[in-house]
Amino acid sequence: MKEKKLKYTLISVASIAAFLSVWYLVTDVFHIFPSSTFPSPVKVAQAFIRKLTVKTPDGGTLATHLAASLKVALYGYLLGIGIGVPLGILMGWFRKVDLIVKPIFDLVRPIPPVGWIPLMILWLGIGMRAKATVIFVSAVTPSIINAYTGIKQTNSVHIWVARTFGAKSLETLIKVGIPSALPMIFAGLKVSLGASWMALVAAEMLASTEGLGYMIQMNRMVGKADNIMVGMITIGLVGAMLTWILEKLENKLVKGGRTK
Amino acid sequence: MEHSGKIKKDAMILCDHVSKSFVNGNETAEVLKDITLSVEENEFVVILGPGQCGKTTLVNILAGLERASGGEVTVNGKKVTDPEPERGVVYQKTALFPWLTVEGNVGFGPKMAGVPKKERKERTKHYIELVGLSGFEKSYPIKLSGGMRQRVGIARAYCNNPSVLLMDEPFGHLDAQTRYLMQEEVERIWSQDKRTVIFVTNNIEEAVYLADRIVLLSNCPTTVRNEFKIDLQRPRDNMSSEFLRLREEIGRHVEMTR
Amino acid sequence: MSKVEVNHLTKSFGKLKVLDDISFQVEDGDFLCIVGPTGCGKTTFLNSLVKLYDVDCGEILINGEAVDLNKHSIAYIMQEYSTMSWLTVRENVQFGMKIRKFSKKKIKEKTQEVLRMVGMEKFADYYPGQLSASMLQRVSIARAFAVEPDLLLMDEPYGQLDLELRFKLEDELIRIWQETKTTIIFITHNIEEAVYMSRRIMVLTNKPTKVKEDFENPLPLPRNVTEESFVEMRNRVTNLIKWW
Amino acid sequence: MRKKIRFQNTKAETAVYFCASLTGLLLIWYLAVRYTNLNKVMPSPFEVFAFVGSSFVKNIGSRILPFHILASLKRVFVGYFLACIIGIPLGIIMGCSRTGKAVIKPIFELLRPIPGLAWIPLAILWFGIGESSKYFIICVSAIVSIILNSYSGASQVDPILTGAAKMLGARPIQIFFYITLPSSVPQIFAGLQVGLSSSWMAVIAAEMIRASEGAGWIITTGMESGNTVQILSGMISIGLVGLLLASLLRLMERGLCAWNIQGK
Structure with a gap:
């Protein structure tokens, strides 16, 4: 059984390598797509490093945007759940x-x-409060359900x-109801997290002066595809990390091997 | 009444020193040590054994779903390596296809074999009547009671026209009352449509009620301890003193007597 | 210990009358087995006994007072496995005692005692997910006896178990019953089980359920399933039920 | 599950409460607008309903409300349909064949965490601001849950059932069509349900960023012109259409999965 497992991990590694190399070949080697609209992995990596320090064109480094997004997202998310x-x-x-x-x-x-x-x-302007409220709404629904x-x-x-x-x-609710509902509640927390992260990106793209959503929107205006990709990858990575943290929390809290 | 020891070569089913052990990590768990038994054509043999002693593994080997580590199994003269429609299985958890109606389930075997529609319809109708489920052709398994699901399982196995029927503790999950009913049902169905049957159970009363011959298995790792010929007149009355005496005698051999 | 009196208990779900004017008494420390055809409302009967279902009419008295789950200590073991998968075996056993607000010291002592009683001390820190069906049933029995109940209700607790396990748990229950003198009401389909364990047997009819027959089971303990008197008692009960 | 201890509340009682709280909500809304300074920011419910009613006849922008809804629905169905034809087979291949899973799953796991809406800027860059960029965004938003559910449906087929089918003489191809597919239908429908609601959200977002008509366009232009009545009526129609889509899909599921429904 051991060699079987090895074989499949090898195939997975090969498929990622193939994905990246095809992406690389299509862009930098054969220039099928202009690099302004479809940059190669190398260009995206360079943009990633550059974005860590440079403010242009969206008026903030990757870190400041990320911090702004996280602040709003967590504020709205924690309130929502x-x-x-x-x-x-x-x-x-x-x-x-x-x-x-319920009605x-x-x-x-x-x-x-x-x-x-x-x-x-319209009601709360384009500041933090409007975005936090939108995220609150998107987080509250799945957790209630x-x-x-x-x-x-x-x-x-x-x-x-x-x-x-x-x-x-x-007493029955506290001793029986809540413990047996815990796995389902945690599943709800994960869905809320996904929904909040999605709503944040949309809100920042529509009206904001900072944050990852704003960053990818601004870069679209100036046609910097590599920065857009950097923004997207960061959003994806941070989203995955937050979910991972939630799963760790769940493993500790939901006892009896009942995680969903 | 004692273990006959020798096995007849031309029997319908032949298990020759079958053994099976499972390897996980570095230690191996031996489940079947040495099973040697033979079953005549149209004989109703019950394999009786305590709780978890590899009975289901033995059924899977006979069915061809699992390979024996050692020894050989031949059915109808042919060596058993893969599942074949010639051997039908009735499962404890009925294993009905939830998305098919009773008719769909029973007619599944012939449909896979490509039997023409008309003949398939007749055969399905015949076996649904045999197990007394006419009128339920169109209902889904989720709406049937435990006993009725078992009947569909039996009809499905029969409809594939097997020469051998393997029944793996089919009434394990039924309540006591439905269990008595189903034992009578199997008795009735079998007497109307004889097949070679291997019926596995841990219930002595069920074994004495149904069997021509009982093969008693030991605890894990399993071997054949002895065999009992049951020549009571069928259908048997599980309240008769003869029945109870037999049951008590077999009970003494089984490790779990009171 | 408690004496149970039931007078004219009637219960119906909508139009369907399930329990029809049932009256009987259970002496203190008695072991009553209730037998009846499938679906004759035995479980409804037990649930109505402990006010889990509200009853159309009739009264249920324990030691002369109307049943009150806070005053009377009742334990209920059901057919489905009722151990709580998020609690360890120890926490499951302590569940009842904590609700009954036993003192810390008593809880500690009692937990040790009942776990030893059902032979589950080694598994105290396991989760139900890691245990077999019979072990789970033993945990529910331990949890029930931990609160020193006046009345123990058991709804076919061994219905799903293997033959050999059922024999063991039946003997164990009789031993514990003799030790603790708890009043037990035990529901089962299995006539042999009822005749084997009970001191009194009550046979219910099909719906709407009435008490068909209620009689003593004089056989001395421990009983042998193959003795002439045992078989004769078993035939008597089987003819009363006639469900097939 | 055994019946609840207390009687299940009858259908009539839930309906009564539904109407009671609905009218209560409208009443509070009406009173708040009428008697407090909220009316500077918030229209009265009757204004909103009047606007919704009239917009079936009068134009919002260049078209009447139903046209906008239909435009959005067209986009949803194209994008959603794409997501289904690509997503379901991919999920099933991943569920059924180990090599398929080894090839597709890593790439899927790479792209999965990126929210559908984050693709909007890239989509506009790649496909311009026309319809195709909206189809792409909708497809990307819906495809994740469709793949995931088809994958778990196909990979969690009960081995006892495949064993039983083998015993009845079914060959591997037959096992795929007669066992694996039917048994994963309920799970695939779960994915379709989530996919549909994500698509409906994605089309609104895409239209809010850049569109000339559609439900999302209505509420954004309402925002730009400060016309709260238009925003609220746009939101109400978005909500109703979303509800309609979900219940249509549930009806379809009830038809296809009749075997999965309890009840006597």
Whole structure:
């Protein structure tokens, strides 16, 4: 079985190498595409290094843009899950809350977070508050849905066991409801993270003076494709890193080998 | 009643010193030590063994889904290496195709073999009636009860017209009452449409009720401990004193007596 | 220890009447086995007993008072595995005691005692995901006995287990019952199991469920499945049920 | 799962609460606008509904509202269709063949973390500001979840079922068509559902960046002209259409996966 595994890792490495070399051949060697619109990996790497120190053309180094984006994203994200998860849990457990809140939630939910950007910009300007609100909206919806479903899927046998031991409704929620919904809640946190990161990029592209979204939009204006790619790769990398951190947190908190 | 030892060469199914061990990491776990048994044509043999003692592995080897580490299995004179429609299997978890209706499941074998539509329809209809499920042709497995799903499993195996039927603890998950019903069903179906059957179970009562001959397996690593000829008149009454005496006697040989 | 009285218990889901005017008594420390055809509302009966289902009419008294989950200590072992996969075996066993607000010292002692009782001390820090079906069932039994219940309800707890495991757990339960003198109400399909363990047997009819017969099981413990008297008692119960 | 302890709330009760909170919301909105200084920023609900109603006849920009919605829907369906024809086979190949997985998965994992909308600048650079750049953005936004779900559907086929099929004499090709595909249909539909909502979001974003008509265009021009009524009505129609698309897909799934639905 061991050699089989080795064979497949080799193929994977080969396929990445092929992907990069084809990209390189198509751009720098055969010049099928002008490098202004489709730069080669080498040019993107150079741009990456240059962007670490140089401010032009978007008025900020990669680090400052990244910092601005992270600040807004985390602010909106933490607010979103901080409100979304408890609300989802309460909606899932108490029928009264479910009956009142759910209809309003179902009304707002179909509007994609991106759709809120114009209204927020009109009301809150293009500063941090507008973007944070958009990210809040995109983070709150998945966390409510997953917390709600997680609680609804609690095994009623466990609820009965707690009840027969004399636990009241609230104690049963804390001792049985929440722990058994934890894997689903964490899945929701991951979806919220993805949605927030996506909404951030859109908000920054539309109206912002800093951040990775703004950076790739500005570079598009001046036709610097290599900087755009640098921006995109950074967005992808940071997004993946945040998800990885969330998974580590989940492995520690969700016990009993039940991660989703 | 004692273990006969010698095996008849021209039997329908022949297991000749079959052994099987699994290698994971560096240690090897020996599951089947030495299985030697033979089954006559249209004989109903029950393999009785305690909990986890490689019974399912033995069934997989007989079916051709798994290869034996040592020894040889021949069915109908041919060496068993791969699964063939000649050997039908009924699983404990029924393994029905959830996306096919009862009709779709039962007719799956012939459809794969490319049997013409008309003949396939007839055969499916015949076996659905045989297991008493007429009227349920169009329902999906998700809507059937445990007992009914087992009947579809049996009909599906029969419909492929196998010469040998391997049943791997088919009633393990059923509640006591449905289990009695299904034992009677198998008895009825088998007497109407005889095939060579190897029926695996850990329930002594089920074994004595169904078997022409019981092959008793030891704990892991498994060997054949002894065999019992059951020549009670069929269909048997599991309340009769003769039945209970037999059950008690076999019970004494099985490690798990009370 | 507690005496259970049930008078004219009636329960229906919508139009479908499930329990029809059931009345009976269970003496203190008694081992009552309830047998009945599949789907005759045995589980509904047990759930109504502990107020998990609200009942149409009828009263359920424990030691003379109406059932109250906070006052009366009741433990319920179900057919499905009710161990909580996010808690270790030790935490599962302590679950009931913590809700009942036992003292720390008592919890520690009791956990050790019941784990030894079911032979699971070695697995105290395992998670349910790593254990076999019979071990999980033992954990639920330990969790139930840990709170020293006045009344223990068991809904076909051994239904899914292997034959040999079922024999072992039945003997174990009888031993624990003799030790702790807890009143046990045990539901099962398996007539042999009921005759083997019970001191009293109650046979229910099909829906709407009534008490068909309620009689003593005089056979001395430990019982032998093949003795003449055992087989005769088993035939008697089987004829009463006649579900096939 | 066993039935809930208390009776499941009847359908009628949920409907009553739905209307109650809906009217409550509208009432609060109306009162807030009328009696507080919110009205400088926020139109009353009736203004919005009137605007939505009239825009079926009167033009917003050069066309009436339904035309804008149809323009967006056309873009969604082209991009989404592309994502399906490329994504589903790719996912299934990855799920079924180990070599396929070894080749495709690493590249997929490289590109996966980049959010669909981050491709907008590059798409405009590559395809200009016309329709094709929007199709590209929609396809990229939808394809990730379609590939992922088709992959997990195809790779998690129950081995007992493939074993049973082998026993019944099914050859490998037959196992693929008669076992692997049908059993991964529910999972593929899950991917299609997520893909559709990402596409609907992507088209709005793409139209907001650069478009001459479409739902996204409506709310951006509303923003630029400070016309909150237009923004709100644009958002409401986006929400409704999104809801409609999701329920249409769910209907299709119920038809195709009847075997997967519990219920007696």
